[in-house]
Amino acid sequence: MSVITIRRLICLTKSIVVLILSLGVFLEGVDGSPAEVQQHLEMGKKLLAAGQLADALSHYHAAVDGDPNNYMSYFRRATVFLALGKSKSALPDLDKVIQLKPDFTAARSQRGNVLLKQGNLVKxxxxxxxxxxxxxxxEEANLNIQKIHPLQASIEEAHHFFHVREFQAAIDLLTQAIEVCPWDIELREIRSECYMAQGDYFKAVGDIRSTTKLRSDNTPAFLKLSLLYYDMGDAENSLINIRECLKLDPDHKECYPHYKKVKKLVKQLQSAQDLRNEKQYEDCIAKAHQILTTEPTVTLYIMKAKSFLCHCHSRAGNIKDAFAICNEILDLEPENIEAVMDRAETYLVNEQFDKAVNDYQFAVNIDGDNRQAKEGLDKAQKLLKQSQKRDYYKILGIKRTARKKEIMKAYKKLAKKWHPDRYKGDDKAKAEKMFVDIAAAKEVLTDPDKRQQFDNGEDPLDPEQQQQGGGHHWHQGFNPFGSGGGGGFNFKFHFN
Incomplete structure (x- = not known):
């Protein structure tokens, strides 16, 4: 036998010895003497008085294990369970106390209180x-017993109102009953049905959420919660609750298919939001259409998908589609501030500056603290004012979304036409002016900073605006022909 094998045998033997000794100590604790049981009870009492409930509970466990027929051990453990809010654990202990000592009124009183809160009025x-x-x-027993008869009548009446669909009357009576019986699952379930019938899903969720804590393995409640959150447009919370259902029953026939659908939808919604944030607008549009395919009936998700389409079509320069979808949203929700601002941006791209001003003003009226709306209004007003002066995009005949390659192509084409050295007409002054404007448009629109300044409603080559805005003054008197001025210039333009 090898040295390694011998060492392993020695270690295994030691482990067995330790296990046997530990078992002996455990068994000795279980069959503790009356003195040890009393010691546990005293320690538990001190810890309970000090508010150390978990430590007190461990001593009462030991006392119950040491003497299973000691009614006081069960009673004190039940007291700790109640202090911890674990009434379901306390009730079996109180039952045991009364079984061992039927005339123990303190246990009867405590059990009566638990049963009352659970809605078990008869017992x-x-x-x-x-x-x-x-x-x-x-006094306490007198007060409680006086509550029970009228409470039974109120609950019966609440059931009647529920069945005849007088939901508010039922809610009022159920609310009074739940104040006395807060652990009654049935009362909360009925009230949640009343809230749902009224369309108050948030309050319905509160009642159903309580039932998941009051009843273990409550898969129907988690399914109902998931469906409620789904209908409220909160797909993420819907997913969280349907997962709780599947934890309890992985093969649940209703939970599993709903889980697959809501998981897919949550992923699509997040992906669309990420694509929007990353300015990948065409991909955002495609993802929004996928959302509409996954959920074509629930209005809130349809509106979310259309919101993505409104924004991303607007920013992608798809004018016709943007107007169509944004207007569709605003027909249903006239004060949807996001859709109002997206339509305003579409108006800006389409150079309808007056309408953009109107939309942004409306957005500011809806929410005066919305920074995006205020900044958009300021930008639209500047662009409207600017449109009445020199518009570099119109000079080159290009869209506001044009890329640098398109800008240069338009510039070269127009420069060939209006360059004074090549102009064939008689009006040389007009040709020179046109060429100055074309060159100015090219300078501004091919420079990212200047173009951004122009898109924000300021002309970087306008001396007056630069002075008002504190900008650089070297743009003043822009002249592509140099210091030679209009007459006798010797500027040469090279064509490819």
Whole structure:
């Protein structure tokens, strides 16, 4: 036998010895003496008084294990469970206490309170009646037993109102009942149905969420939550809750297909948002159409997809499509500020500056603190004013979305036509003026900074605007012919 094998055997033997010793200690703890049980009870009492509930609970566990017939151990452990908000764990302990000591009124009173909060009114009434038979002056039992009969009547009436579809009347009665019976699952389920019938999904979600905590393995509640969030347009929360359903039942016939659909939709929505943020507008448009294919019926997702289409068509320069989809949104939601601003941007691209001003002004009226709306209004107003002066895009006959290659192509074509050295007409002054404007347009639109300045409503070659805006003054008197002025210039333009 090798040295390594011997060492392994020694280690294994030691482990077995430790396990046996540990088991012996555990068994000794389970069969603890009355003195040890009492010690655990005292320690638990001190820790409970100090608010150290978890530590107190561990001592009460040990006391119950040490003496399974000691009713006080169960009662004190139930007290800790209740303090921790674990009524479902407390109830079996209180049942055991009453089984071991039927005349223990403190346990009867506590169990009655738990049953009352759970909505088990018949059994709660029995416990309070038993307490009063032993102690007729018990004020708490008297108050609680007086609540039960009118409470039963109110709940019955709430059921009636629910069935005849008088939902608000049912909600009012159920709300009063839930104040007394906050752990009653059925009352919350009925009230959630009333809220849904009224279209108040947020309150319905609150009630259904409570039932998932009050009842373990509540797959129907998680499915209902997921469907509610889905209908509210909150696909992410819908996905979270349908996953909870599948954790409880991976093969659930309703949860699994809904999970596949909502997971796909969440991914598409996030992808469309990312593409929009990254200014990949054509891909954004394609992704928005995928969203409409995945969910063609729920209005909120249709509107989200159309919002992506409105924005991305606008920024991609697809004027006709942008107007169509933005107007479609605004027909349904006239104060949709995002669609208003996207349409305003489309008007800017289409050089309808007055309409852009109107849209941005409307957006500012909707939300006076919206920085994008205020900046857009300022830009549109400047462009409107600028359009009444020199427009470099119109001079070159190009769109505002034109790339540098298109700008240079238009410039060369017009420069050939109007260059004074090549101009065949008699009006040399006109040719020179046209060439100056063409050269100025080329200078501004091929320089990213100057073009941006111009697109924001400022002419970088306008001396007056530069002085007002504190810009550089070297643009003043722009002349592509140099210092020679208009007459006798010797500027030479080279054509390819």
């Amino acid at each position: 709660a009434k029995e416990d309070f009646a038993m307490v009063l038979s032993k102690d007729p002056t018990n």
